[in-house]
Amino acid sequence: MRMISAFGCVPKKSLLGAAFAVSAITYLSSGAMAQDIKMTVSAIGRPPIFSNTFVDVGEAKGYWKKAGLDVNFRWFQRGTDTAKAVVTGDASIGFTATPPAVNLIATGAPVVVIAGMPNQDWLIASDEVKSCKDLKGKTIAADGINNTRTLFLQSVLESCGVKLSEVKHIDLANQPLVKAAIAGQVHNGVWHIDELKQVEGKTSKKWALIDMPKNIYADLHYAVLMSSKDAIAKNREGIIRFLVGWIQTQKFMSSTDPKDQAEFAKIAADASQMDLAVAKESIVEFQKLPYWVNNDGLDQKQLVAQVDELVKVGKMKAETKPSYEKIVDKSLYAEAAKRVAAVK
DSSP, X not given: OOBOOSOOSOOHHHHHHHHHHHHTTGGGTOGGGSOOEEEEEEEETTTTOGGGHHHHHHHHXXXXXXXXXXXXXXXXXXXHHHXXXXXXXXXXXXXXXXXXXXXXXXXXXXXXXXXXXXXXXXXXXXXXXXXXXXGTXXXXXXXXXXXXXHHHHHHHHHHTTOOGGGSEEEEOOHHHHHHHHHTTOOSEEEEOHHHHHHHHHHHOOOOEEOOOOHHHHHTSOOEEEEEEHHHHHHHHHHHHHHHHHHHHHHHHHTXXXXXXXXXXXXXXXXXXXXXXXXXXXXXXHHHHTTSSOSSOOOOHHHHHHHHHHHHHTTSSOGGGOOOHHHHBXXXXXXXXXXXXXXXX
C-alpha cells in the first residue's frame, strides 16, 4: 500500500516532526505496525439489523485490524441497552438510535456523540389498512416504550391525530418481528427496509406503506456512535482508530460500484440470515436515502430537530434539552478522517 504524505520535500529540521506525523497513520497500512488496542463496542443484534452490518463489513474487510484495533462487540436487542453499556463503562463506544443517546445527554450523563447515520429508514406498513388514521384501535408491532420504533410510531400517529394510547402496542422488533409477520401473526408494524422486504419476499404479499409527513421521515436524526467522556480521556487513540474503520465501512457500504454492492450483499446476507436477492434489493433502497454517508453524520439541523421532537412528544423536558454543542464531539472523527485521507 503506498503512503501519500502532505509533507512533500521538507528541510532537515522538519524531518523529525514529519516522522512523528507519519507514524500516527502508518498503522492504517498494516496492523503489525502499531500495538493493537483492545476495545469493547456495543451494538444491536444478532442477527443484526442492516445498520449494524458495518460490524460484519469491518471485520470481513479487516478495517479495524489494519487500524491496529482489536474490537470485541457486545450484542444487545435494544439501542437503549447499547447506550447504557457506554454509561456504565462496559463499552467504550456504543452504536444506538439517536433518541436514547440525546435523552441520556439531557439527563446529565457524561457522554457525547462522535459520529452518526443521519437518515432514517423506518417504514410503517400494514396488510390490513392503508392510512394513518385507520391505525386507530389496531395492534401495531414496534419495540418497548421509549425505544426508537415506538417513538417514531408516536410521532407519525400524532401527525394524523391518533394518540399512542389509542393503538394496542406490542414489543416486537428485528428478526422476531419478521418471523411473526411471515407467520401471519403481525398485520401492522414499524419496519426497517430489509425487514419488510424479507416478509414480502417470503409471503408474496405486498404491504401498504402508511403515508407520513416528510419532515418526520427526512428531518429527524437516525443513529449515532456515542462514547463517554471518561473513555475518550483514557483511550482517545483507540476511539480514533475505531472511527478510521467506521469511515471505511461507510464508504464501502455507500459504494454504487456493482462489485462492491455484490460483495456487500454477500456479507450482509450471511450476517443477517436473509436471502441474497433481498440483501441486494435492500442495499439499493438504502443507498437511495442515503443510509450511509461519507461525512461525520452529525447534521446539526437533524439532531436539533430530533431533540425538539422528543420534547414535543413528551419524552424530554424543554428545560433540559441539550444544545448541539453539548451533544457532539466532532474532533475524533475529524482526526480519523485525516488519517484515512492520508493513506491511499
